[in-house]
Amino acid sequence: MIHQRAVVLPFLVTWLALPAPAQLDWRPIARGVEHLQEWRSTPTGPLLVNALRLDLRAPGVHVRSALARDVVLTDEPAKGRENVRDLCSRLGAVAAVNADYFPFTGDPLGIAIQNGELVSEPMATRVAMGVTATGEVRFDTLMGIGLVRSADGSERALDGVNRLPKDGEVCILTPVFGARIRAAAPSWAAVIAPINLPLTPGKLMAGRVDSVGSAIPDAPIPPTGSVLVGLGSGADWIRERLAPGAEVTLRFDLLSNSAADGRPRGDFASRAGALRGRLERSAWVDVAEALSGGPWLVRSGSPLTDGREQGFNEATFTRRAHPRTAAGVAADGKLLLVTVDGRQPHSRGVSLPEMAEVMLGLGATDAINLDGGGSTTMVALGLVLNAPSDGSLRPVANALAVFADPLDAGSAVAQSEGEPLQTVAGQPVDCGGPEGTTMALWGTVEGRGWVDQRGVFRSVRSGVHTVVSIAPASRVRHTVTVLPGSPTRLRAALAPAPNNPPDRHTVRVTVSDTYGNGVPGVRVRITARGGTADPGSVTTDASGAATAEVVWDAEKDRVVTATALGIPSVSARPPAAGHR
Numbered sequence: 001m002i003h004q005r006a007v008v009l010p011f012l013v014t015w016l017a018l019p020a021p022a023q024l025d026w027r028p029i030a031r032g033v034e035h036l037q038e039w040r041s042t043p044t045g046p047l048l049v050n051a052l053r054l055d056l057r058a059p060g061v062h063v064r065s066a067l068a069r070d071v072v073l074t075d076e077p078a079k080g081r082e083n084v085r086d087l088c089s090r091l092g093a094v095a096a097v098n099a100d101y102f103p104f105t106g107d108p109l110g111i112a113i114q115n116g117e118l119v120s121e122p123m124a125t126r127v128a129m130g131v132t133a134t135g136e137v138r139f140d141t142l143m144g145i146g147l148v149r150s151a152d153g154s155e156r157a158l159d160g161v162n163r164l165p166k167d168g169e170v171c172i173l174t175p176v177f178g179a180r181i182r183a184a185a186p187s188w189a190a191v192i193a194p195i196n197l198p199l200t201p202g203k204l205m206a207g208r209v210d211s212v213g214s215a216i217p218d219a220p221i222p223p224t225g226s227v228l229v230g231l232g233s234g235a236d237w238i239r240e241r242l243a244p245g246a247e248v249t250l251r252f253d254l255l256s257n258s259a260a261d262g263r264p265r266g267d268f269a270s271r272a273g274a275l276r277g278r279l280e281r282s283a284w285v286d287v288a289e290a291l292s293g294g295p296w297l298v299r300s301g302s303p304l305t306d307g308r309e310q311g312f313n314e315a316t317f318t319r320r321a322h323p324r325t326a327a328g329v330a331a332d333g334k335l336l337l338v339t340v341d342g343r344q345p346h347s348r349g350v351s352l353p354e355m356a357e358v359m360l361g362l363g364a365t366d367a368i369n370l371d372g373g374g375s376t377t378m379v380a381l382g383l384v385l386n387a388p389s390d391g392s393l394r395p396v397a398n399a400l401a402v403f404a405d406p407l408d409a410g411s412a413v414a415q416s417e418g419e420p421l422q423t424v425a426g427q428p429v430d431c432g433g434p435e436g437t438t439m440a441l442w443g444t445v446e447g448r449g450w451v452d453q454r455g456v457f458r459s460v461r462s463g464v465h466t467v468v469s470i471a472p473a474s475r476v477r478h479t480v481t482v483l484p485g486s487p488t489r490l491r492a493a494l495a496p497a498p499n500n501p502p503d504r505h506t507v508r509v510t511v512s513d514t515y516g517n518g519v520p521g522v523r524v525r526i527t528a529r530g531g532t533a534d535p536g537s538v539t540t541d542a543s544g545a546a547t548a549e550v551v552w553d554a555e556k557d558r559v560v561t562a563t564a565l566g567i568p569s570v571s572a573r574p575p576a577a578g579h580r
């Protein structure tokens with residue numbers, strides 16, 4: 001049986017936000033890991049804040065700057081990306097948030113260090129976060145300074161790590177880049193195998209040239225070697241200076257590129273060139289995990305949003321409200337990972353100055369922004385804690401994964417199914433919980449809605465949703481069917497009929513609710529000026545759509561009008577190509 005519950009509290013029915021509590025309600029979800037959820041009211045709309053607080057000095061607690069699918073690029077449709085929930089599950093992590101920006105491939109734009117290995121070089125104007133093996137969190141803007149030396153002593157810049165070179169560059173591809181080099185002529189490639197992997201900041205790498213030649217996209221990257229790829233003058237250097245059997249050495253250093261106030265100095269190639277080969281010690285040699293983002297949010301206890309200096313648009317990015325993800329550190333050294341939902345009725349999103357205030361309110365003394373928008377995702381104990389604005393989990397290039405021991409290791413957990421529930425898009429439903437039990441965590445599986453920590457679920461997206469509650473000794477799964485709301489919008493579009501006869505078109509009508517969900521079972525009347533609709537009345541299917549055919553009697557002034565009870569009528573004309 002399907003039950004529908006209505007939450008009668010007026011502030012929930014009207015979706016007004018709860019005021020922020022005077023004392024933050026952090027709740028343990030693993031040893032050394034706490035979760036906080038706030039639903040805040042603001043003059044311009046509600047905000048949903050989810051936060052994780054990690055004691056990185058507690059036994060068993062550590063983080064990993066995790067690449068999606070463990071490589072930079074793959075050949076599958078997501079091109080090496082992976083959603084945060086799947087990444088978290090695959091690694092066996094307790095929790096995770098999305099991390100760096102990406103060009104809709106699996107290549108993070110800024111620095112990435114994973115278990116000490118340099119996976120991606122820094123952007124000289126973007127702030128990054130590093131975590132040492134002892135749990136120290138640090139922030140800095142870094143410049144990469146790479147050098148490669150041939151057997152005859154010729155030196156040149158090593159410009160990038162695990163990316164294809166631009167004109168005039170040489171980049172190194174290590175096994176973490178993927179199975180093949182993906183570069184083609186006129187690029188030139190030198191396979192270096194063996195070589196003393198992994199590539200780490202400041203480490204002198206020495207290897208032997210195995211082969212040199214014009215780059216072939218399917219050429220493999222040896223599992224115990226690497227490939228130097230050059231383009232333009234970079235290709236010339238490889239072709240002229242590297243020969244099979246010859247020794248080659250290389251090094252990639254990191255240099256702090258921040259002014260005294262933490263802002264980036266800028267991307268000065270001349271500065272890197274002047275220091276190349278003369279650095280005695282690289283920065284961040286003790287950093288085990290690192291990721292990039294930007295810009296700054298909080299610096300030394302004060303707000304600092306330097307979006308312009310880090311290359312972000314002030315009007316569309318810094319000052320406009322969006323979903324956001326951020327990372328910060330508190331005065332006691334604990335790591336803060338925070339998401340704020342946006343572009344949805346339950347949470348409007350925040351500007352960067354507002355996100356800085358959120359981080360300050362959570363106790364951050366230093367904090368940086370990470371990728372946001374549809375990428376903003378927080379996962380814990382296998383559940384999605386926020387509601388990603390895309391309405392689904394977006395595959396991302398990398399994430400910060402959290403590892404910790406469970407609260408009750410070895411204890412039996414009872415699995416059960418709650419009663420099926422039903423509601424309407426935009427209306428809350430109380431999923432409830434065992435009487436007398438304080439739930440450790442509530443979340444969803446699909447991430448297409450949001451459940452608060454009292455078990456009240458909301459979604460503006462119709463369909464079947466899975467809500468899960470986790471207590472110390474129980475895990476309860478609730479199935480919630482969200483029905484479309486009342487029809488509010490009617491659309492009509494004309495397209496050529498099959499085989500494109502000049503006197504016929506197909507008309508498609510769709511009926512949706514306030515949130516864009518298709519509404520089934522709506523009768524729509526179709527009339528045609530200059531022709532006849534067949535049939536003249538249709539009923540929308542499960543997706544809220546229906547089709548009919550129009551036979552035209554006139555060559556000009558062809559117009560189709562769709563009408564449904566209680567919805568404004570709409571009209572459509574054939575596309576220009578339909579006129580004969």
